[in-house]
Amino acid sequence: MRILITGFEPFGGQSINPSWEVARALEGLPLPQAQVRSIQLPCVFAQAAAALTRAVDELQPDIVLALGQAEGRSDISVERVAINVMDARIADNAGAQPIDQPVVSGGPAAYFSTLPIKHLVSRLRAAGFPASVSQTAGTFVCNQVFYALQHALAGRAVRSGFVHLPLLPEQAAHWPGPPMPSMPLGTQVAALTCALGSLLDGSAPRAGDVQVTGGALN
Amino acid sequence: MRILITGFEPFGGQSINPSWEVARALEGLPLPQAQVRSIQLPCVFAQAAAALTRAVDELQPDIVLALGQAEGRSDISVERVAINVMDARIADNAGAQPIDQPVVSGGPAAYFSTLPIKHLVSRLRAAGFPASVSQTAGTFVCNQVFYALQHALAGRAVRSGFVHLPLLPEQAAHWPGPPMPSMPLGTQVAALTCALGSLLDGSAPRAGDVQVTGGALN
Amino acid sequence: MRILITGFEPFGGQSINPSWEVARALEGLPLPQAQVRSIQLPCVFAQAAAALTRAVDELQPDIVLALGQAEGRSDISVERVAINVMDARIADNAGAQPIDQPVVSGGPAAYFSTLPIKHLVSRLRAAGFPASVSQTAGTFVCNQVFYALQHALAGRAVRSGFVHLPLLPEQAAHWPGPPMPSMPLGTQVAALTCALGSLLDGSAPRAGDVQVTGGALN
Amino acid sequence: MRILITGFEPFGGQSINPSWEVARALEGLPLPQAQVRSIQLPCVFAQAAAALTRAVDELQPDIVLALGQAEGRSDISVERVAINVMDARIADNAGAQPIDQPVVSGGPAAYFSTLPIKHLVSRLRAAGFPASVSQTAGTFVCNQVFYALQHALAGRAVRSGFVHLPLLPEQAAHWPGPPMPSMPLGTQVAALTCALGSLLDGSAPRAGDVQVTGGALN
Numbered sequence: 001m002r003i004l005i006t007g008f009e010p011f012g013g014q015s016i017n018p019s020w021e022v023a024r025a026l027e028g029l030p031l032p033q034a035q036v037r038s039i040q041l042p043c044v045f046a047q048a049a050a051a052l053t054r055a056v057d058e059l060q061p062d063i064v065l066a067l068g069q070a071e072g073r074s075d076i077s078v079e080r081v082a083i084n085v086m087d088a089r090i091a092d093n094a095g096a097q098p099i100d101q102p103v104v105s106g107g108p109a110a111y112f113s114t115l116p117i118k119h120l121v122s123r124l125r126a127a128g129f130p131a132s133v134s135q136t137a138g139t140f141v142c143n144q145v146f147y148a149l150q151h152a153l154a155g156r157a158v159r160s161g162f163v164h165l166p167l168l169p170e171q172a173a174h175w176p177g178p179p180m181p182s183m184p185l186g187t188q189v190a191a192l193t194c195a196l197g198s199l200l201d202g203s204a205p206r207a208g209d210v211q212v213t214g215g216a217l218n
Numbered sequence: 219m220r221i222l223i224t225g226f227e228p229f230g231g232q233s234i235n236p237s238w239e240v241a242r243a244l245e246g247l248p249l250p251q252a253q254v255r256s257i258q259l260p261c262v263f264a265q266a267a268a269a270l271t272r273a274v275d276e277l278q279p280d281i282v283l284a285l286g287q288a289e290g291r292s293d294i295s296v297e298r299v300a301i302n303v304m305d306a307r308i309a310d311n312a313g314a315q316p317i318d319q320p321v322v323s324g325g326p327a328a329y330f331s332t333l334p335i336k337h338l339v340s341r342l343r344a345a346g347f348p349a350s351v352s353q354t355a356g357t358f359v360c361n362q363v364f365y366a367l368q369h370a371l372a373g374r375a376v377r378s379g380f381v382h383l384p385l386l387p388e389q390a391a392h393w394p395g396p397p398m399p400s401m402p403l404g405t406q407v408a409a410l411t412c413a414l415g416s417l418l419d420g421s422a423p424r425a426g427d428v429q430v431t432g433g434a435l436n
Numbered sequence: 437m438r439i440l441i442t443g444f445e446p447f448g449g450q451s452i453n454p455s456w457e458v459a460r461a462l463e464g465l466p467l468p469q470a471q472v473r474s475i476q477l478p479c480v481f482a483q484a485a486a487a488l489t490r491a492v493d494e495l496q497p498d499i500v501l502a503l504g505q506a507e508g509r510s511d512i513s514v515e516r517v518a519i520n521v522m523d524a525r526i527a528d529n530a531g532a533q534p535i536d537q538p539v540v541s542g543g544p545a546a547y548f549s550t551l552p553i554k555h556l557v558s559r560l561r562a563a564g565f566p567a568s569v570s571q572t573a574g575t576f577v578c579n580q581v582f583y584a585l586q587h588a589l590a591g592r593a594v595r596s597g598f599v600h601l602p603l604l605p606e607q608a609a610h611w612p613g614p615p616m617p618s619m620p621l622g623t624q625v626a627a628l629t630c631a632l633g634s635l636l637d638g639s640a641p642r643a644g645d646v647q648v649t650g651g652a653l654n
Numbered sequence: 655m656r657i658l659i660t661g662f663e664p665f666g667g668q669s670i671n672p673s674w675e676v677a678r679a680l681e682g683l684p685l686p687q688a689q690v691r692s693i694q695l696p697c698v699f700a701q702a703a704a705a706l707t708r709a710v711d712e713l714q715p716d717i718v719l720a721l722g723q724a725e726g727r728s729d730i731s732v733e734r735v736a737i738n739v740m741d742a743r744i745a746d747n748a749g750a751q752p753i754d755q756p757v758v759s760g761g762p763a764a765y766f767s768t769l770p771i772k773h774l775v776s777r778l779r780a781a782g783f784p785a786s787v788s789q790t791a792g793t794f795v796c797n798q799v800f801y802a803l804q805h806a807l808a809g810r811a812v813r814s815g816f817v818h819l820p821l822l823p824e825q826a827a828h829w830p831g832p833p834m835p836s837m838p839l840g841t842q843v844a845a846l847t848c849a850l851g852s853l854l855d856g857s858a859p860r861a862g863d864v865q866v867t868g869g870a871l872n
Contacts, residue, residue: 012435070436074728074835075826081301083328083353087433099429100336110301110328118318128824132833135301136354139433164436169841170782172729177613179786181728181835187823211317215305215357217230218288218382292510292617293608348608350615387623390511390566395831397568399510399617405605448871506872517737519764519789523869535865536772546737546764554754571737572790575869600872647753651741651793653666654724654818 001034001200004061005192006052008068008141011043011093018165018188019067025189026196034200037061043141044094045086049103049148056152063159063199065115065192066149068142070164071171074181075130076191077164078117079137080214082146083110087139103147111150113161115199116209123198129191130183133214137162159199163192219252219418222279223410224270224363226286229261229311236383236406237285243407244414252418255279261359262312263304267321267366274370281377281417283333283410284367286360288382289389292399293348294409295382296335297355298432300364301328305357321365329368331379333417334427341416347409348401351432355380377417381410437470437636440497441628442488444504444577447479447529454601454624455503461625462632470636473497479577480530481522485539485584492588499595499635501551501628502585504578506600507607510617511566512627513600514553515573516650518583519546523575539583547586549597551635552645559634565627566619569650573598595635599628655688655854658715659846660706662722662795665697665747672819672842673721679843680850688854691715697795698748699740703757703802710806717813717853719769719846720803722796724818725825728835729784730845731818732771733791734868736800737764741793757801765804767815769853770863777852783845784837787868791816813853817846 007023010016020040027038039055041048056064070077084107088097117133124131137143146162153160165188167175172182183191198204225241228234238258245256257273259266274282288295302325306315335351342349355361364380371378383406385393390400401409416422443459446452456476463474475491477484492500506513520543524533553569560567573579582598589596601624603611608618619627634640661677664670674694681692693709695702710718724731738761742751771787778785791797800816807814819842821829826836837845852858 068436073436073833075833077833080303081327083299083330085298085330085433087431089431089433089435097431099431099433100427108326108328109299109330110326112301112303112327125827128827130823130826130829130833130836135357136434138436139353140435142436169784169837172784173779173782175784179727179729179731179784182784182837183823184838184841186840187838209318213305213307213315213317215303215307215317216354217307217358218286218291218356218360291615293615295615343609346606346609348605348611348615348618387566387619388564391561391564393566397509397511397513397566400566401605401618402620402623404622405620504872509872516739517763519735519766521734521766521869523867525867525869525871533867535867535869536863544762544764545735545766546762548737548739548763571793572870574872575789576871578872645754649741649743649751649753651743651753652790653743653794654722654727654792654796 001063002059002061003034003036004055004059004064005036005038006041006066008041008043012090014171016168017069018168019069021185022165022188022192023067026192029193031196031200041145042093044092045096045098045141045144046094048141048145052145052149053152061158064149066145066162068164071167071180073164073166075132076124077132077134078120079113079134079146079162079164080117081110081112082137082143082150084108084147085139086144092141103144104151107151111147114159115161116204118209118212118214119204120195120198121214122210122212124191124194127194129194134164135216220277220279221252221254222273222277222282223254223256224259224284226259226261230308232389234386235287236386237287239403240383240406240410241285244410247411249414249418259363260311262310263314263316263359263362264312266359266363270363270367271370279376282367284363284380286382289385289398291382291384293350294342295350295352296338297331297352297364297380297382298335299328299330300355300361300368302365303357304362310359321362322369325369329365332377333379334422336427336430336432337422338413338416339432340428340430342409342412345412347412352382353434438495438497439470439472440491440495440500441472441474442477442502444477444479448526450607452604453505454604455505457621458601458624458628459503462628465629467632467636477581478529480528481532481534481577481580482530484577484581488581488585489588497594500585502581502598504600507603507616509600509602511568512560513568513570514556515549515570515582515598515600516553517546517548518573518579518586520583521575522580528577539580540587543587547583550595551597552640554645554648554650555640556631556634557650558646558648560627560630563630565630570600571652656713656715657688657690658709658713658718659690659692660695660720662695662697666744668825670822671723672822673723675839676819676842676846677721680846683847685850685854695799696747698746699750699752699795699798700748702795702799706799706803707806715812718803720799720816722818725821725834727818727820729786730778731786731788732774733767733788733800733816733818734771735764735766736791736797736804738762738801739793740798746795757798758805761805765801768813769815770858772863772866772868773858774849774852775868776864776866778845778848781848783848788818789870
């Protein structure tokens with residue numbers, strides 16, 4: 001099994017991004033019967049999706065896990081759906097701030113994750129890691145990469161999806177405004193190792209997902 | 219112009235639902251060159267979408283605004299996208315609790331609102347009503363109705379979408395747990411009147427939307 | 437019965453303050469057997485407490501209700517306790533930003549409200565107004581005024597206390613950052629009228645308070 | 655230097671309490687020129703304060719740090735003030751649920767922490783631990799113990815106070831409702847070790863505190 005993990009470079013004035021720290025920690029991971037390759041994506045609309053699809057073409061992975069930073073979230077947040085829109089609240093690292101542009105012109109409105117998201121959340125919780133299904137990956141570069149990933153792999157037998165990660169404590173310690181939730185790097189890496197393991201140990205449903213709720217009323 | 223407004227019956231143990239209270243208050247609204255018709259939808263997966271599409275077929279509206287209650291939200295929340303999934307955290311009013319079922323088998327993953335959502339939010343804020351774009355309508359009956367609406371009208375020259383409303387103060391006054399945001403009925407009705415007016419006064423872009431951000435980082 | 441209500445001038449870059457809007461709306465209130473006098477306090481540490489105690493000396497009120505704006509709160513928030521500290525997160529309207537200074541040098545660490553706070557919350561909720569007991573009035577000018585009020589009236593048979601109010605919708609509509617809860621002026625005035633009425637109609641316990649929980653775990 | 659640390663037994667249906675896990679981990683801590691003793695307090699109004707003051711009498715500590723669990727908080731939360739009230743939202747571990755009872759009959763309304771709370775928060779943040787000053791310790795057993803501690807040591811040259819801790823990830827993973835912030839035990843222990851160190855290394859002001867804001871607007 002070839003596994004591709006992506007993380008982002010820092011953005012929004014930060015000097016670190018938990019998604020890349022986790023991704024690169026996972027690269028050396030000794031997983032039975034699997035080989036992990038991690039790449040860093042620029043937080044730049046004009047480059048991120050292309051860098052991702054290039055890596056997918058080169059590596060021909062069986063599983064792709066794209067990771068991103070989610071300030072304000074407190075748990076491992078497994079995304080359900082990517083939408084075909086870029087609507088930036090702040091400028092990206094190249095200074096671009098697209099408003100309501102499609103990720104892929106003429107592409108479908110959305111793609112669902114092809115990861116067993118409920119299985120992942122159940123296994124993470126059972127192992128003591130706070131985790132939940134998220135119904136939105138936002139409209140910034142994270143969602144763009146998630147959409148581009150699912151678009152590139154549509155119809156192919158690759159399981160792919162996106163996971164949002166909390167801030168690191170070092171970031172939260174200096175964040176302006178009210179206290180922000182965080183999770184240390186070691187815990188994040190352990191959680192993602194658990195998640196990857198649950199995709200490789202034969203426990204995940206081959207198609208579909210486990211039947212537990214992960215919905216939101218609104 | 220024929221305008222169809224929908225609201226829901228109470229659910230989740232409540233005896234009132236702001237979406238229906240607002241919808242029925244709007245029915246009598248004296249709008250220039252427009253006629254408002256309001257219907258109540260059951261909070262029942264097996265019936266809500268069918269009731270909605272029946273009303274659309276009968277009325278042949280030019281604009282459809284579906285409304286729903288969103289406990290925990292503090293403003294007029296204009297939804298961007300409906301997704302093809304029903305994943306119920308609680309049972310609906312008929313006792314059904316579907317997990318990860320499609321709203322429409324074989325339907326696309328999502329539909330975007332065809333309302334000018336940024337225009338609506340801008341006009342509401344300019345008039346002093348708290349409002350924002352929301353990137354998820356959840357996965358309960360609200361999202362189902364929103365998806366079914368957009369599916370039924372796909373490709374037709376009807377502007378349609380979904381707006382989530384805060385609790386009424388009377389509900390928040392007795393809500394268990396920490397304090398919940400609310401908005402009085404009169405304010406909600408005034409806000410929706412403002413929103414409808416902004417669709418009828420010629421100020422809304424005929425196609426597309428105004429170019430202001432309404433995105434989310436995550 | 438003579439009732440003194442205080443509200444604050446706008447601060448923090450705002451052009452309106454719900455506490456003063458409510459206070460002045462209450463002044464004309466036709467309450468049986470009571471006379472309401474409202475004054476505006478400057479949001480200035482060096483002046484607010486003195487202005488308040490001067491008004492108390494002049495009016496010799498039987499009840500004093502000090503009001504303040506509480507961005508981020510969603511309900512009528514009846515304060516339990518004032519503490520003897522000024523610790524300003526932002527500058528006041530005169531540019532002063534005291535850090536850990538006492539309100540009254542040598543004064544006690546705190547004063548409890550002498551209003552029947554549980555009675556007020558119960559009556560507000562019963563009338564459909566969201567309300568709760570708050571365990572902290574912060575450390576800005578609101579808390580200073582609350583402390584100075586209780587200090588001035590300590591040992592006297594006057595019921596006095598502080599109530600924090602949500603933003604007005606007009607403020608929340610333009611607030612930076614994520615959506616903020618709000619409550620329209622009419623609802624705030626009606627809630628405070630209800631609260632005052634519940635102090636005058638003989639239903640409030642003469643001493644102590646009703647025995648219902650209003651506590652916080654942390 | 656003799657240091658007394660207290661933590662609580664689990665309560666509210668939990669089988670673990672981070673405050674005790676942290677306290678007992680600190681007991682073995684090799685601190686230069688200091689000796690740490692940790693005790694567990696029952697989450698019982700009728701016993702907790704007495705158990706604490708007994709330990710203070712026996713150990714005659716120079717520093718006392720009482721710890722408690724604070725579900726919903728995301729950082730190391732250094733309490734500023736204890737108030738003379740017990741107002742329980744839930745029953746304690748003995749089934750008691752006092753409403754508006756004083757911790758100490760005839761005691762002052764409140765006591766301030768005699769720890770340098772701003773110094774602690776500054777040092778924690780500088781070391782990468784999320785931390786903030788809290789203006790309320792609630793009205794449950796945590797606040798009772800904090801008040802009883804400050805009452806017992808009033809006027810004595812002992813520095814004492816209370817720190818609230820986030821849930822452990824293992825608790826947050828199974829908490830009902832929306833995602834809850836958490837912090838792993840190792841991070842909590844490291845943070846408290848940092849805090850204790852900052853009280854022993856001569857950097858803390860001998861009297862008073864560093865002049866940085868830690869206040870709240872409301």
